[in-house]
Amino acid sequence: MKFEAVTIKDIAKALGLSTSTVSRALRDSYEISAETKQLVLECAEKLNYKPNPIALSLKEKRSRSIGVVICEIANNFFSQIINGIESIAYDKGYNVIVAQSRESYEREVIDLQFLASRSVDGLIISLSTETTDLTHIKALHDRGMPIVLIDRINDEIDTHKVIVDNYKGVYDATEHLIKNGFKRIAAIAGSEFLSITNERLAGYHDALKANNLSFSKEYVQHCFYGGMIFSEVEEAMNKLLTLKQRPDALITTSDKLTTGCLKTMKRRGLHVPKDMAIIGFSNSDIMELFDPPLTYIRQPAEEMGRDATELLLQLIESKRPITEFEKRVLSPQLIIGSSSIKH
Amino acid sequence: MKFEAVTIKDIAKALGLSTSTVSRALRDSYEISAETKQLVLECAEKLNYKPNPIALSLKEKRSRSIGVVICEIANNFFSQIINGIESIAYDKGYNVIVAQSRESYEREVIDLQFLASRSVDGLIISLSTETTDLTHIKALHDRGMPIVLIDRINDEIDTHKVIVDNYKGVYDATEHLIKNGFKRIAAIAGSEFLSITNERLAGYHDALKANNLSFSKEYVQHCFYGGMIFSEVEEAMNKLLTLKQRPDALITTSDKLTTGCLKTMKRRGLHVPKDMAIIGFSNSDIMELFDPPLTYIRQPAEEMGRDATELLLQLIESKRPITEFEKRVLSPQLIIGSSSIKH
DNA sequence: TTTATTTACGCAAACGATTCCGTATTTGCA
DNA sequence: TGCAAATACGGAATCGTTTGCGTAAATAAA
Numbered sequence A, B: 001m002k003f004e005a006v007t008i009k010d011i012a013k014a015l016g017l018s019t020s021t022v023s024r025a026l027r028d029s030y031e032i033s034a035e036t037k038q039l040v041l042e043c044a045e046k047l048n049y050k051p052n053p054i055a056l057s058l059k060e061k062r063s064r065s066i067g068v069v070i071c072e073i074a075n076n077f078f079s080q081i082i083n084g085i086e087s088i089a090y091d092k093g094y095n096v097i098v099a100q101s102r103e104s105y106e107r108e109v110i111d112l113q114f115l116a117s118r119s120v121d122g123l124i125i126s127l128s129t130e131t132t133d134l135t136h137i138k139a140l141h142d143r144g145m146p147i148v149l150i151d152r153i154n155d156e157i158d159t160h161k162v163i164v165d166n167y168k169g170v171y172d173a174t175e176h177l178i179k180n181g182f183k184r185i186a187a188i189a190g191s192e193f194l195s196i197t198n199e200r201l202a203g204y205h206d207a208l209k210a211n212n213l214s215f216s217k218e219y220v221q222h223c224f225y226g227g228m229i230f231s232e233v234e235e236a237m238n239k240l241l242t243l244k245q246r247p248d249a250l251i252t253t254s255d256k257l258t259t260g261c262l263k264t265m266k267r268r269g270l271h272v273p274k275d276m277a278i279i280g281f282s283n284s285d286i287m288e289l290f291d292p293p294l295t296y297i298r299q300p301a302e303e304m305g306r307d308a309t310e311l312l313l314q315l316i317e318s319k320r321p322i323t324e325f326e327k328r329v330l331s332p333q334l335i336i337g338s339s340s341i342k343h
Numbered sequence C: 001t002t003t004a005t006t007t008a009c010g011c012a013a014a015c016g017a018t019t020c021c022g023t024a025t026t027t028g029c030a
Numbered sequence D: 001t002g003c004a005a006a007t008a009c010g011g012a013a014t015c016g017t018t019t020g021c022g023t024a025a026a027t028a029a030a
Helices: A008-015 A019-026 A034-047 A053-060 A076-091 A105-117 A135-142 A166-179 A195-210 A230-241 A255-267 A301-317 B008-015 B019-026 B034-047 B053-060 B076-092 B105-117 B135-142 B166-179 B195-210 B230-241 B255-267 B301-317
Strands: A065-070 A095-100 A122-125 A147-150 A160-164 A185-189 A220-222 A249-252 A277-281 A295-298 A327-330 A333-335 B065-070 B095-100 B122-125 B147-150 B160-164 B185-189 B220-222 B249-252 B277-281 B295-298 B327-330 B333-335
Touching: A008 A019, A008 A034, A019 A034, A053 B053, A065 A076, A065 A105, A065 A301, A076 A095, A076 A301, A076 B095, A095 A105, A095 B076, A105 A122, A105 A135, A122 A301, A135 A147, A147 A301, A160 A166, A160 A195, A160 A301, A166 A185, A166 A195, A166 A249, A166 A277, A166 A295, A166 A333, A185 A195, A185 A230, A185 A255, A195 A220, A220 A230, A230 A255, A249 A255, A255 A277, A301 A327, B008 B019, B008 B034, B019 B034, B065 B076, B065 B105, B065 B301, B076 B095, B076 B301, B095 B105, B105 B122, B105 B135, B122 B301, B135 B147, B147 B301, B160 B166, B160 B195, B160 B301, B166 B185, B166 B195, B166 B249, B166 B277, B166 B295, B166 B333, B185 B195, B185 B230, B185 B255, B195 B220, B220 B230, B230 B255, B249 B255, B255 B277, B301 B327
Parallel strands: A065 A095, A065 A122, A122 A147, A147 A160, A160 A327, A185 A220, A185 A249, A249 A277, A277 A295, B065 B095, B065 B122, B122 B147, B147 B160, B160 B327, B185 B220, B185 B249, B249 B277, B277 B295
Antiparallel strands: A095 B095, A295 A333, B295 B333
């Protein structure tokens, strides 16, 4: 059911040459006469010859493809990352193979195994929320697989990393709320196992401290699946809303948490920011259409994807093993709406 | 810089067998004795042998990967489609390679060439808005490449297709507006070359007609790049808003057009639905948070992706050439907000 | 006991391309 | 004219795996 591709043999046969001559002619080797080259090139053109990349991969032990493992494709932040990855990969002649872990550790392990066995030349990984054991990634890394970690990283793995300044992002957001007169600021965050969660909460914590506001443990709620499960968000909101000292402002640390919290507010007839101000992470570009327009923290996702890919290709195409690794930290952006301004 | 993988030769050498015996033992051939099989299996396990998929591809002339060409990854509708594609592909042991055309014909041609030369086993394609000449796709199809068209299809290519009932989606939306008392209903649509545009406008047209409303050509604006370029949308809105008989309602036929129009309204201080009611296509799940909550047409994108992948794998794995093709038409959903209800 | 059949394995070709050698012919130089 | 060197090409191995074919040894049938 598959079509027969033209091979180097067909050209050789047509011209009464050997395959080695044809191969060399196509690669413009000095050993081949100008006339023969001309002939071969013309014939290749005529027969519409396309080199078989699989045969090349087998020979060169590289596939010119990179694997991407993220938790979810249908998510603004990650789809923008993939967009960035694809743009660089396209320019450099690499294919992008995407796999999603769906926040499952087990699935992440399988995805990675699958991609590695498919001989991708390198991997860009954003850890699943369930991942605490990293031996599967270490094993690959130790065997020499080029890996770049993006967004959800882990210090146990010594390789290039691309993140945003999560600490600063949330620090600034918290301070923005404080400056606008909010005093009881709560936070709904993702899993405590995630690097980003801790960096973000540290920013929250330090901003409170720097402004002489006390930190209250009950003001911080965790949603293990980061908003993928709506009931988790509702529950977290419930806890905050039923506190004797109800918070007057809220910071949410992911796209899904942000929209989840807003939905909960709306469905309960609560008003933002009157009943509770909100600043959330989001990579949607329609926050200005919200009621009220949202103040949000935006990550340069596309740039992150591009950076990660550039670093990965550096690793892949390096002649000598690389031992010095870079952690690239990009700046998030605080976009001011009215959800964080006192009514 | 790449790690050495264990091959069948290593096993053969370790056990003093030939590679053919090892290969056959691993594939559980009847020609191999039980003891030898046992030995080989154990040795393979011990050495952590993983078959080289590239060598297999070369031999079997199949790569167990499918290519996806869409215009834009960072778009709810398409990322949801990819999500659906990935879920089925994952189950069936296929890799998904994504490429984006960015609405460029030229880029689509290159993407397709690239993927085909990378010997994907099949393709899922959504046409770019610039694509009017289909010879590049026909050429692939004629040479036996399994192809499934999704969303933006074209009748010139005889293969499986997956779409939503665009006609009905817009017909119902238009009728909904009419029933709610709107009489001057405009439409902002994508490129006239796109199948979806014409199907949708036909629904619009017929609904007007069925309800004895006259169709006015100036009430229909086209944005060639479907909202990718914001100025295009603004211009279309401008034309509508400066008509002597300004429309009292608007239908937008894509995600980006919908949000683009809403942004334009908001930035001009116009109120939805007071100044103009709006129903738009969208695959975002946060429309209820809009001001006002949007009435929108949602497409079952994930299901479309899944269906397309199932059909494609059917084509790929079929023994005999398939000549009977299916056009699968899924139902869009009209989700009622308040942007379409008279104030 | 002889012949036929099965069992269990090895050899080598094949997939498509590259590349290390080897070599016949031509060219250059003395 | 004679010999070395350059030129231009072919043969065959290689990448990792599968598979058609051949065959020695063991077993079964005559």
